Amino acid sequence: MNSALAVDRPSTQPHILVVEDDPILNDQIAVLLGGNGYCFTQCFDGESALELAISSSYSLILLDIMLPGKDGLSVLNILRSCNSTPVIVVSAKHAEEERIMGLSAGADDYLAKPFNSQELLLRIDAVIRRSNRNENVTNASLQIDNLALCLTTKQVLVGDADVSLTPTEFGLLSILVQNIQQVLSKAFLYQAVLNKQYSQYDRSLDMHMSRVRKKLMEKGWDGSRLQTVHGKGYCIK
Structure with a gap:
């Protein structure tokens, strides 16, 4: 054959x-x-x-x-x-x-x-x-209300305020924004953004998400919209 x-x-x-x-x-x-x-x-x-x-x-x-x-x-x-x-x-x-x-x-x-x-x-x-x-959308800008992301420059704005994110934090936020309302599993996010295998004992993803949420809230964005879906993953509503 x-x-x-x-x-x-x-x-x-x-x-x-x-x-x-x-x-x-x-x-x-x-x-x-x-x-x-x-x-x-x-x-x-x-x-x-x-x-x-x-x-x-x-x-x-x-x-x-x-x-x-x-x-x-x-x-x-x-x-x-x-x-x-x-x-x-x-x-x-x-x-x-x-x-x-x-x-x-x-x-x-x-x-x-x-x-x-x-x-x-x-x-x-x-x-x-x-x-x-x-x-x-590789070279596009993404926007949810007053939250804007530029995928080429990796810039994030809440209104006119610049949000300083690390490359990993930007990757997590952008993939969630591109899949708004969709729950993305931790296993998927580990591979797609963190480039490593998911482990239930590894809290690095949770820490990155917590930092993203905090930075957005500091600039006036409703951080509660970045939601943890227990037992499943994360999503932006």
Whole structure:
């Protein structure tokens, strides 16, 4: 069996790398994607997946955890050191610990087998749209009422007052503002901003959030809007 099989379609269509060692399931996913307007490349092992992900450009990677050679988590850990392509982890391991490990390693979403085809398509669409939206605001300014952030200069203003934030504090605030009303898990924030694996004994994220809230309140912004959602994470209302 070839390590990778590609289907070429017009470049405007999203291109998905399917990494799944079960050839039957891999083919089923490929048929589903092809029938819904996606182009795809099929891959069946971790080493080939890593080579393809680094050498080519994809809109999204569907990544199984249990793979021959390098497992999916190893692939994801290496990939996230040099590549920001969105990843949905697809695995039979649906326990909470495995989900957290995938998200901590940098996955954008997690789907357990067996999965509903329509749910898979909806999750793919949501992750790609979110990725495109984040790319479009890279050089934009964000604003919530009198709180304004410039993503290029990393400047934060409450009204006319400048708020001095560290790079980590700015990263946490900006990702929450870009996902207003959405609860972002601690595991996700650890990976996305702190660049380390989540640990329930590590309070660094809580301390960073506390400092952000305090600095905003000192400049007159309602710090209660930066909320701690017990057992889940953080959000801005």
